[in-house]
Each structure stands twice: as C-alpha cells, then as structure tokens.
Amino acid sequence: MTACTGRIAATARSRTVGSRIAASLLYPLGLPTLLLVLWGLVATRTTSKFFPDPLTIAEAFRETWVGPAFVEDVLPSLARLGLGVAGSIVLGVAAGTVIGLTHWLRELLEPLLEFLRAIPPPVLIPVAMLLLGITDTMKVVVIISGAVWPILLNTIEGVRGTDSVMKETAESFRVSWWERLWFLVLPAASPRIMAGVRQALSVALILMVISEMFASSAGLGYRIAYFQRNYLIAEMWSGILLLGLVGVFLAVAFGLVERRVLRWYHGIREVNRA
Amino acid sequence: MPDRRTLLRVEHLRKVYEATTGDVEAIGDISFTMDAGELVCIVGPSGCGKTTLLKCLAGLLRPTSGVVEMDGSPVTGPSPAMAVVFQEYGRSLYPWLTVRGNVELPLRHKKLTRAARNKLVVDALEAVGLAHAARSHPWQLSGGMQQRVAIARAIAYQPDVLIMDEPFAAVDAQTRADLEDLVRELHASRTISILFVTHDIDESVYLGQRVLVLSTSPTWVQEDLAIDLPPERDQITTRALPRFTELRTHVYDQIQRAKRGQVAAPRSVP
Numbered sequence: 001m002t003a004c005t006g007r008i009a010a011t012a013r014s015r016t017v018g019s020r021i022a023a024s025l026l027y028p029l030g031l032p033t034l035l036l037v038l039w040g041l042v043a044t045r046t047t048s049k050f051f052p053d054p055l056t057i058a059e060a061f062r063e064t065w066v067g068p069a070f071v072e073d074v075l076p077s078l079a080r081l082g083l084g085v086a087g088s089i090v091l092g093v094a095a096g097t098v099i100g101l102t103h104w105l106r107e108l109l110e111p112l113l114e115f116l117r118a119i120p121p122p123v124l125i126p127v128a129m130l131l132l133g134i135t136d137t138m139k140v141v142v143i144i145s146g147a148v149w150p151i152l153l154n155t156i157e158g159v160r161g162t163d164s165v166m167k168e169t170a171e172s173f174r175v176s177w178w179e180r181l182w183f184l185v186l187p188a189a190s191p192r193i194m195a196g197v198r199q200a201l202s203v204a205l206i207l208m209v210i211s212e213m214f215a216s217s218a219g220l221g222y223r224i225a226y227f228q229r230n231y232l233i234a235e236m237w238s239g240i241l242l243l244g245l246v247g248v249f250l251a252v253a254f255g256l257v258e259r260r261v262l263r264w265y266h267g268i269r270e271v272n273r274a
Numbered sequence: 275m276p277d278r279r280t281l282l283r284v285e286h287l288r289k290v291y292e293a294t295t296g297d298v299e300a301i302g303d304i305s306f307t308m309d310a311g312e313l314v315c316i317v318g319p320s321g322c323g324k325t326t327l328l329k330c331l332a333g334l335l336r337p338t339s340g341v342v343e344m345d346g347s348p349v350t351g352p353s354p355a356m357a358v359v360f361q362e363y364g365r366s367l368y369p370w371l372t373v374r375g376n377v378e379l380p381l382r383h384k385k386l387t388r389a390a391r392n393k394l395v396v397d398a399l400e401a402v403g404l405a406h407a408a409r410s411h412p413w414q415l416s417g418g419m420q421q422r423v424a425i426a427r428a429i430a431y432q433p434d435v436l437i438m439d440e441p442f443a444a445v446d447a448q449t450r451a452d453l454e455d456l457v458r459e460l461h462a463s464r465t466i467s468i469l470f471v472t473h474d475i476d477e478s479v480y481l482g483q484r485v486l487v488l489s490t491s492p493t494w495v496q497e498d499l500a501i502d503l504p505p506e507r508d509q510i511t512t513r514a515l516p517r518f519t520e521l522r523t524h525v526y527d528q529i530q531r532a533k534r535g536q537v538a539a540p541r542s543v544p
Contacts, residue, residue: 165365172332172358173380173431183379187370264370268413 052234057241060234065242069223077220078246080136081208084143088200092148093193096155097185106156113153121146121203122210129215139211139219146207147200154196158189191265194258201250209243220246281467282308282331282435287340289326300326301337302492310434313461313468315478317525318488319533324471325361327493328439331469332358345434357428361440363420367412367427373399374408377427398430401460418449422456429460436460436468443473451509454481458507475529479503479522480512487525489532497528 036054043053052060065074099105124145125138132138162185170180186193212221224239226232259266289301300323308314318324329335331342333352342349344356357380360366367376377395386394399405402422412420421441428436438457442450458481461468472478478485479501487497503517512518 163365165360165362166368168329168334169358169360169366172334172352172356173427174352174354174383175380176383179379179382183371183375184368187368190370264411264413267411268369271413 049231050233052237056234057237060232061238061241064223064235064238073218073220073223074242076136076218077208077212080139080143080211080219081204081246083140084147084208085197085201085204087140087144088147088151088204089197091144092151092196092200093155093186096152096193097159097181097189099152100156100159100189101185106160113149117149117153121207125211125214134215139208139216142211143204143207147204150199150203151193151196154192155189158192159185161192162188187264191262194262198254198258201254202247205243205247205250279310280307281310281312281345282469283341283343284331285341285343287327287330287342288338289323289330289335290338299492301330302489303494304340304488306486306495306498308435308467308469311465311467312483313458313470313481314484314486315482316469316471316486316488317473317475317478317529318493319490319529320473321491322488322532323491323493324473324488325439327488328358328437328469328471332356332437334358354431355434357431357433357436359421359424359428359436359438359441361443363412363417363424363441363444366424367420369411369413371411372408373404373410373412373415373423373426376412376423377430380427380431394430394432398426401429401463402426402456416449417445418453421445421453425453425456425460429464429466434467436466438468438470440472441470442477450477455509457481462505475522475525476513479518479525480507480509485521485525487528487532490535496532497525499525 039051040053040055043051099109121142125142128138128142128145132141166184166188170184175183208219209221209224212219213225216222220239220243224236224243227236227239284307285305287301287304288299291298291300304327316324316327326335330337331349333342333349333356336350344353349356368379371379374395377398378391381391381394384391395408396405399408402425404419404422404426407415407419407423412423415423424441442453445453454477457468457470460466470478470481472481482501485497485499485501486495487499488494489496499521501521503512503515503521
C-alpha cells in the first residue's frame with residue numbers, strides 16, 4: 001500500500017518536476033527569444049547602420065568584452081559599483097539607525113535629508129571632480145551620493161516603526177543596548193532596509209555608468225560612450241547588453257541574499273495567506 | 275509550607291496619564307501585598323487599568339505616586355526578579371528568531387556559561403512541552419504554542435515573580451484550559467510566585483490562591499478574596515464544586531457592583 005502510493009507519488013513528482021522546469025524556462029526565456037528573433041528580422045530588412053542584427057552584436061560582444069577588456073574596463077567598473085553599494089549600505093544603515101532611534105535628531109534632519117535626496121546625483125559629478133579629482137574615489141563617492149538615500153530613508157522608517165510590544169519585551173527582560181540593536185531593531189527594520197537596498201542597486205548601476213562617462217579613460221560607461229562617438233555601433237550595443245546582464249546578475253544575487261535574510265518575513269506572509 | 279515572607283508590596287499606587295485634553299486617572303489608589311510562592315489573580319471590569327497596573331509593577335511605567343517594593347527594595351525599572359508574559363504573544367515573540375533563540379535572548383546578558391544557559395533553555399522548553407519545537411520559528415506554531423514559548427522564555431529567566439497579562443485572552447477555550455493547567459503545574463513544581471491578570475472570572479477563581487477584585491477606573495482594590503478550593507485542581511471536578519460556583523458568583527457580583535459604582539472608594543477612609 002505504502003510502496004504503491006509511494007511509487008505513484010514518485011512518478012507524479014517527476015512529471016511535475018519536469019514540467020515545472022520546462023515552464024520555469026519557457027516563461028522567462030520565451031519573450032526575450034521572441035524579441036531577439038523580431039530584432040533579427042527587422043535588422044535584415046532595414047538599411048540603417050544603427051541597428052545591426054543580433055548575431056553581429058553577439059560577435060562584437062565576444063570580441064569586445066571577452067579578453068583583456070574584461071580586466072581593464074569591466075572589473076574596475078564592477079569593483080567601484082561593489083564599493084559604492086557596500087559603502088551605501090554601511091553608511092545608510094548606520095546613520096539611519098542612529099537617526100531612527102533618536103527622536104530629536106530625526107526632527108532636526110528630516111527636512112534636510114528630503115532636500116539632499118531631491119538633488120539629482122549626476123549634478124554632483126562636477127563638484128566631486130573639483131573636490132576629489134578624476135579618481136576612483138570620486139566615482140565611488142558619486143555612486144554613494146545617490147545610492148545611500150533609499151537605504152538611509154528606509155532604515156529610518158524601519159527603525160522608527162519597531163513594534164512597541166517587542167520593545168517593551170526587550171525592556172522588561174533588561175536586554176542590553178547592543179543586543180536590542182542586533183536582535184530587535186535591525187531585524188525588525190530589515191524588510192524596509194532590504195527594500196531600500198533593492199532601489200539602491202539600480203541607482204548605483206546608473207551612477208556607475210554616468211560617473212565613467214565624464215572625463216574618464218576606462219570603465220564600462222567610458223567604453224560605451226567611446227564606441228558611440230566612433231561609430232562602432234555593434235560594439236556600443238554589446239556594451240549596453242553587458243550592462244543589462246550586470247543588472248540582471250545584481251537582481252538575482254540580491255534575490256538570493258534577500259530570501260535568506262528575510263526568510264522569516266516571507267514565511268509569515270505565506271502562513272498568513274494560507 | 276514555603277516561607278511566607280512578603281515578596282511584592284504595593285502601597286497607594288496611583289497613575290495619572292497626562293494628556294492635552296485633560297488628565298486621565300487610570301489607577302486611583304491600589305495597595306496589596308503578595309507573599310513569596312503565592313499565585314494571585316487580579317480580575318476587574320474591562321478598562322479598569324489592569325495593564326497599567328502590571329506595567330507599573332514590572333517597572334515599565336513610572337507610577338504618579340505610591341510605592342512598589344520587590345523583596346524590600348523599591349522597583350524603579352525592570353527588575354531581574356520579574357518576568358512578564360504579555361497578552362499579544364504574536365508581538366512579544368521575535369519572528370526572526372527561532373523558538374530557542376527567543377527563549378535564550380533574555381539570558382544573553384546574564385553571566386552564564388554556555389552550558390548553563392543551554393540547560394536553562396532546554397529545561398524551560400521541556401517544562402512547557404515544546405522541546406521538539408526548539409528550532410521552529412514562532413509563526414510556524416499555533417497561538418497556544420506561541421504563548422507556551424513566551425512562558426518558557428519567562429521561566430528560563432528564573433524570576434521570583436512571573437507577571438502574566440491576560441495571557442490566554444487570544445487563544446481558544448480548549449487551549450486555554452491546557453494553558454491554565456500548565457500555569458498551575460509550573461507554580462507547583464517551581465518555587466515561583468505568579469501574578470496573573472485576567473478579565474475572566476472563572477479563570478481567576480480556578481487558578482488563584484487569592485483573587486484581587488479591582489474596581490472600575492480610577493482603580494482600587496475592591497476585594498481581596500482567599501480562594502479556599504483544594505490545592506489539587508482539575509478542569510472538571512474543581513469547576514463542578516459547589517464552592518467554586520459560590521466563589522465565582524461572589525466575584526461576579528463584586529464586579530457587577532464595581533461596574534455600577536456601588537462601592538465607595540477607600541480614599542475617604544484615612
């Protein structure tokens with residue numbers, strides 16, 4: 001009896017696993033494939049130089065980015081992006097926690113923060129260039145100056161919104177300040193913090209590219225601008241493709257981290273939905 | 275018989291909430307004492323300031339005037355000799371920690387060896403019948419089990435007094451009966467005093483050795499009633515005793531009178 005149902009369950013499972021893999025590939029890859037085919041069809045019909053067909057772009061991609069350019073342009077860009085994102089998280093969470101926990105500081109700073117956040121970060125590039133020169137530090141600072149805001153403001157909100165009963169519980173058990181920070185305040189704010197980080201990633205990617213388009217001699221942004229100015233159209237498109245891939249990679253990596261950090265949060269939502 | 279020293283002494287406790295729309299006197303004048311090892315229930319009409327009283331006792335709120343003394347020394351803040359079980363277990367347990375992590379958290383600042391801490395956690399979870407759920411998260415458990423976790427956290431803290439604020443108000447009747455028996459069992463098996471606040475009259479009579487009946491707000495102790503039921507109690511036979519019915523009728527009457535405001539406040543008495 002048990003063996004029989006076990007076998008049925010096993011075949012049913014293998015079938016569902018198979019179809020699930022097929023479905024999980026078909027859905028995300030179906031539309032991009034269709035668009036690529038359309039692009040290829042349009043590219044062969046048009047006489048415009050600016051829309052090379054996908055195969056040409058793929059060839060340009062391989063020639064341009066696989067090899068020394070990866071080390072010279074892509075890796076430094078990604079390193080600055082990584083530093084910028086890490087700096088934004090550290091700065092945003094640290095400052096956000098302090099501001100979120102201190103009532104008078106919050107009242108004092110909130111209007112100023114709203115103002116600073118409203119400044120489009122690219123306009124800071126000339127200022128940063130004057131103050132810091134055309135250096136890696138300048139580029140990282142520019143990335144942080146834009147990416148820190150969603151993290152900072154979300155952390156402030158998250159920290160401020162810590163549940164009152166949870167706070168009273170910690171107080172009644174005389175949980176120490178550091179333990180309260182680590183086991184209560186930061187985890188309670190973590191859904192908001194992660195939402196902030198998600199926004200910060202896309203801002204950081206944009207600023208990484210823009211910071212390299214001004215007075216730079218290496219990097220992804222510089223390369224794309226260079227190709228465009230020199231009518232290397234397929235190469236230019238291949239750079240844009242690479243940026244898109246970097247963005248997708250960031251989103252996937254973030255998704256993995258988020259699922260791990262916020263496992264409890266998604267778990268509760270699942271339980272509540274059931 | 276355990277020693278009958280006074281553990282908790284409350285004298286002329288008064289709490290006024292100041293508000294721009296006018297002050298609200300939540301607690302008028304509460305005085306009572308509690309001996310070590312006692313299980314005292316506090317029952318009163320809804321909105322009578324039970325939670326305010328508990329917060330004052332636990333050192334979470336400062337009374338406007340009056341004294342709360344624990345073992346002879348005044349309570350000015352949360353005391354290591356007290357542990358609170360809150361009504362809202364869903365907001366009192368931390369969902370990002372496992373059951374084990376929740377029970378362990380208050381012990382982290384106590385200077386214990388890892389082994390000693392571990393023993394307290396395991397022991398407390400066993401006492402509430404949740405040894406198997408140590409690695410689950412609170413939200414994976416039923417309401418009754420979550421409140422068991424909160425109780426385990428409180429007893430692992432090894433307080434002299436366990437303060438329970440309507441802990442079973444949000445669980446279903448059957449679970450509630452089990453949890454009531456758990457409280458009585460913990461009280462009997464551990465040298466722990468319990469102050470149990472409830473709005474449920476039957477529950478207060480079934481659980482308590484003494485029942486304090488509170489008046490409506492501004493609150494004072496309307497009656498201090500000894501529950502002379504046998505110490506061995508169970509849900510069926512105890513609740514069927516004629517004496518149980520008498521006591522609960524008495525408490526019920528007292529609360530009805532309190533609601534109608536028929537009892538004079540003691541403040542006129544010097």
